[in-house]
Amino acid sequence: MSFKMVADHAVWPLENDAIFGLAAKAKEAIEKYGKDNVIDSTLGALVDDDGNLICLETVYSELKSLPNADIAAYAQVAGQPDFLEAVQDACFKGYKPDAYIKAVATPGGTGSVRHAIWNYTNPGDSILVCDWFWGPYVTISEEFGRTVTNYELFNDKGEFNIISFKEKFEELLKKQKRLVTIINTPANNPTGYSLSDEEWDEVLNIAKENAKDPENKIIIVVDSAYIDYAGIGNERRKFFTKFSHLPENIFVMVAYSMSKGYTMYGMRSGAAIGISSSEDVANEFYYSAMHANRANWSNGTRAAMSVMTNIAKDPAKTKAYEDEVNSTKTMLRKRADAFVEGAKEAGLEILPYRDGFFVSIPCSNAKKASEELIKENLFVVALKKGLRFAVCAVSEEKCRVSPAKIKRVLDNLK
Ligand SMILES: Cc1ncc(COP(=O)(O)O)c(C=O)c1O
Structure with missing residues (x-):
């Protein structure tokens, strides 16, 4: 050495x-x-x-028209309040789950994935992702002394391999009693696969079945980095409504990114959006993620938040x-x-x-x-x-x- x-x-x-x-x-x-x-x-x-x-063009003309002070000033630790509203609309677009929902601004989807892994796993835990996955899931997990377990994304028919998912999901949950699984859909990086609504039902049925044990804590992270380039219209957002009225020991977090949808890769903006049937669980998420913001990057990129908010407030824009x-x-x-x-x-x-x-x-x-x-x-x-x-x-x-x-x-x- x-x-x-x-x-x-x-x-x-x-x-x-x-x-x-x-x-x-x-x-x-x-x-x-x-x-x-x-x-x-x-x-x-x-x-x-x-x-x-x-x-x-719409994004960068908005950015360049912002007053200097709106670019220079610190943002609030959790994110600007109007952005935290706008980002939920940008994410769900009419398919908002009927649940308690809280958002916290993060520097890109990466920041949300980081919060999910750190705030919802214990030291030594393994997180579950498919075998065709985005490398930083491992980098982030390693950084925090966590590991990554893979299930097979595809079965022989080229469909979502629900059997492999169930096997690994239950194996880890039995051992850890809490499990973070990150599902990168729609438009998985690197395959371009999107779970169908029926495949989402199967995933949620497995989660609900396992949630019957009140000791189990199930955290489903939806990495939606590419959602704006998926399907026709908003059809690939329909699955969000399935996160309504879930048992309170199933917590869903969307890792929302402005990098691709707003072509703002380097502006580092996005949000962690927590969804729960329990107001307490949603609030706990909010304060825990806000604390993590303060501890890591203090606050997010204010100008990027303003771009989204200003575009959202003006129907022509x-x-x-x-x-x-x-x-x-x-x-x-x-x-x-x-x-x-x-x-x-x-x-x-x-x-x-x-x-x-x-x-x-x-x-x-x-x-x-x-x-x-x-x-x-x-x-x-x-x-x-x-x-x-x-x-x-x-x-x-x-x-x-x-x-x-x-x-x-x-x-x-x-
Ligand atoms: C699968 C996946 N998740 C999340 C991200 C997060 O990107 P960002 O932190 O720029 O929002 C990316 C970007 O490449 C990605 O490919």
Whole structure:
């Protein structure tokens, strides 16, 4: 062991973020070979067909019109009161559960996931997520001395694997008597899968069955980071009403993010939204999350909160913003359709895609495949169980031709 100054719990591998590293390599290739000759499908951000980051005009004209003091001032620790109202409307859009609901502003969805893991698990607990998951769930859990247990996301038919979910859910709950499970839907990162309303019923039935033991504490975190790019209209929000009148030992928390829906990735804003049939449980959530805010980042990004609130208060601005999001959503849908069709034509196996920024390709040698694809100037993220292709960052034309390139490389590796 080499000499260490940091305390034992803070020693981590000396490595940079793999996805950001790959994105930097893709940038270098673009400079060298020109953007037409490189496919950069690394980062989870919306990029137009010319390779420029999409920044919603309605959002940034609002931001730039804010008085300096509204940008500079501290926000309240829990978030500005009007934002805490607006964010609930932005999240539920007409499908608000009939329950006690409280919101606390956080720096992006990451902040809410952090609060869920820290505030609702005990040291050594394991949190439950599917086997196609967003890496920071592990990073955050490790940071706090928690672990992550996986269930299989898909069964043989390519549907939500409720049997695997139930098995792991009950195994952990039996041992821990409390369980945080994070379900990243709609538009899962990295697969693009969204639970159907029937699949949500199955999940909630398992939770309700286990809630009959009053000793059990069940916390369902809905990571809704990509919700604004899912389904037609608000159809992918219907499941929220299922969180009405749940037993009081089932607590639901939505990790809401402004990063994608408002293209405000770097502005760090979102909210933890707690839902309970018990007023006490909802209040307890609020004060616990507010304390955690104060202890970690003190308060959130006031300007980002004002952008959402000001757009929400003005019907014309709301309409303009929604039109912009919808046209981006349509662009994304066309790209994803092109990739899915391209995969079919090339005979490339992909995981079931429903919505959102990413499509995944299952394979056993993802790291090698990613390295080989770099040689072809196609940059795609290697995960443990496959490759993640970011349709959000690649033009429709390139989305159509990429599957054949990937198929060729995977076949050569066999
Ligand atoms: C699955 C998932 N959850 C949550 C987030 C949170 O992002 P942010 O903290 O920027 O809101 C992301 C962003 O990449 C994500 O992919």
